[in-house]
Amino acid sequence: MAIQSSPKSPADRNLTLYEAMLEGISDLGCLVYSKELVLYIQARWAGIYASVIPAQIERLMLSRLRKYETEGLRAAQPVLCPALTAVRGEAIFRLMARSDWPLESRLVAATTGRLRYLQITARVCNLLLNEGYRFDNHSPLLKLVSTLARGLPGITVKYEQYDLKSWRDLASELIITISDKDKKIRIDSATSLLTVTYFNEFWGVPEEGMEELGV
């Protein structure tokens, strides 16, 4: 496997951590756990953010989101927000999304956990196969991909052996089998959540307001 790096553009070098987070999520294209996003950032901007940790970006996401709401900056630009459970709209604070994504793309139904996992596996494999030149340091991304591949059915990951193509193909194959069903559930959930009194599209339903949903 030949993955080549290339020098970053000056714009890339001046990114704030928050911008890097937003850019990372966009690039990965699905809901992302903070620990996965950290590895992406460490790989892509190793020269600047090599020592960033998950709790740091979780706190940053929360503080920006609060500021975003209190200062009425809603329309200004997209921010990071937590994903929400599809059944009751509870926030999953370690699972990050972008506020400019439609609500249904920010929901997690029973099948979404698996779908999301397959999506990110396929995407990281793809990045390493075709767009490796965009990354300063490949090792965090390789660490991420070998961890993800361990969850694929029938795959045994050998130490420092990356069968990226077959992992990507398997993940893509499995995505097709569940994506339609999952999408339908999430669209239905999004519709019903919007009718809930205490529902906030970014923070979800507060625990105290859960009675509203009925059990």
Place this chain on the structure above:
Amino acid sequence: MNSDITSVVGRLCARELGRAVPIRSMYSISPDPSDVFGVAFIRVAAEERVQAIAYGLMNTQPNIITIYNPLARSAQELEPFARAFHDYLTEYNARGELPRVWLGHTAALTVLDLLGHRYQSNSHVTDILRKMGRQCRALCEEATFPGQQVTAVASTLLMEHLVTGQSAVEDQHLGAMLAWIDPLPEINPVDLSQRRSLVPAASLLTKKADDEVERLRRLARQYSSSNELIAIRRRICALLEDGVKHEWSLLEEAHTAFWKLGLHAAPPQHMMQLISDSHERLRYFLNYGAYIPSRPHSLSLRLDTYEYAAALVGELDACCDKRVRERLRATGRVLSIRVEAVEQPNKGRHPCTLTLATDQPVRRIRSGTRLKSINGQILGRVIRQIEGDDKQHRIVFRLLKGVRKGRPQVGQEFELVDTIPFDSRQVKRLIYKLMHQSDSALVYHHNLPPNVHRRLPLGSILESAERSRRR
């Protein structure tokens, strides 16, 4: 009087006397062979992986191996130990003698066992390491048999032979226990033991050193320059070496202290059987592998073997160890008797019935109990017991062995013990073979018949029980 109180009183005496008190008068293991192999470990806490080994013949300078990265896939660092271990065992095997391996405590035995589990059939390591794995498993499996003579675990042996003036839990710390054995007059063993127990004696570094090693290993990942890496590696190895040297010195101290207890050795004629049994098992484990039985027939046979081995040890102790015998007497398993009458119609021939008298208040006998004299010349069965008015308890005893030359005479006093081993394994082996062949669902746990609730017949439970009683 139960043995717990005896051991508590032993602790009381030890505390007041300021030194450990022996609870046996005879060593439970045979004397060491000419060369004794010792092993001390330092392991990674919880991971149970070896990160340092001190090994070699006891009372010589140990060889030391330190492993910089114990979680690495390579296990090459273990090879010198594997070779030395293999050479030692092979040499003894060739001589037809029983080897002996000394370990400090049960934690070291666990590490040795895990080495066995990890390497005995590991296809990624060299042949010598696989051999080492099999040998480690063989020694650890043998260590589970009562009376075995190969693996000597110092802390266990010391706890078997003496009690100290502290609690049994504190005795599990080898260093703390050694503080009580033959202390210098000016040293208070209570204080010394307390000080020693602050440093672990369980194949571990001190917490401070352990955390430092972990920190250095993390640090090493950040450095690429070879000079810095070499310095870190040296520091880690030095800490490990200090730790394993401490473990080795504890082992040596325990080994010396044990043989300096001054107890007498078991008579060779009694010890021979334990040694030959141990030898036979070890040879089997080394040749065919030491696997823990899991199927009902093999597990049952293993339990029978344990039982028989324990009975042999019980017999040896009762017959040859005065202190153990006294404890057994307190529980009624040894009787001091006087012969009151002998009834033998034909001299030198069966039947021969003795009337024995004892004033022991605690007797653990009933009709049918088999008893023998401690020299083994007399063996018989209790026919019945007679309570007398004179605090004397009388036993009618039918001799099964010793009716001729050594027959007891009226007025003779001697001791009888109930520790008579019976080797049922030959018969049981046939039974287990049949059990295996019949493949009963109840035994082998598959295709069990449906669980149908049984209805009790009408009437009281007592009546039902009476009806179902075998006549």
Place this chain on the structure above:
Amino acid sequence: MSLAGARGLARISQNPRCDLQTAMVINQVNEVKFYKALTGKEFEGEYGERTSARRRGRMFETNLYQNDAAELRRTLGPRFGYNPEDMSVRNLVDEIPDHMKGARQRRYMRVVQIFASVAAGLKPSSVPHLLIEPQLRLSVSDNHFIYITPDFAIFDPQAECYVVGEVKSMIVRAGSPERADLERARRQAGAEVLALQLLAKQLGIIDRLQDRANFIFASPFGVIPHPPVEENLHAEVSEIRKALESCRRVNSDLEALMGQGSGKDFVTYARTLRFTFQNTCMSSCALLSYCKARISDTTQVLGDEATDAFGPTTELKRLYELMLNPESARSAEEVSLAARLKEAREVLGVDSRPVSERIRVR
């Protein structure tokens, strides 16, 4: 050994008569600092988990929980009749991380919602098959809770309710981990089962629960899990229930004492609390040397067997005197004791020397 959550209750359950330890758990003190405050001396010896042990525990858990708990689903799914690929998972710590304010309370409320759904008859996949670190709690008083966090809970389709489970990185040999480790894990799980039962009782589904938990230990090979084991925990649940009662009693005593407004702090009260010294203290409590110094003249210092045989307050010096001079017995009780001691001494065959030489007060 930690004082937090289920571990704290497990510790109390091993020695429920020690009010001092119970008070430490209720107040969640830092044991080492508390030792210093109590004795005025620095704590000697080792305390707390080693970095290497913590690392292994973390690695083992991470291996099971990563990728939507793929390894855990594979390990547990077939046992409960699920296809691992079809199982849904909710990781409560991912939902509300520890650094967020009121995280435990918020997680608990989410767990209550899930259980309410179960009580309403919902089944997977309307409720998750697997919960990672579900938050439960036990109440010590109206406003004082001990939060209990099982490592996981899995929905048992036969019982129609969740069963808690513990993930422990201790290594299994011959089918079982070390006995002492297993006992600690079982007690911890006992606290989790009890917390689950209390929640189920509030929701009217207590009849669906049994005193059982699943354990996942490690195989000798790295962080690979050993097949799960389900254990019945009747005894442990009962012991934890007693520990909780002990917590409530000590808590109300402490509230009564400290509520009187005398301005004294907890350390001052702690000195007056009853303590019970026993064998389990040796491996678990930082106050070991403090308590041991207070009982060093009595039989307790020789261990539980001595306490059982001669009572906890009997003085060693007196016992020794009685053993050597049975005539010095002052009561019928002492006469009988002296006879027992004499007999034991004869059994042991200990050398006798003049009394003046033998009796040395330590």
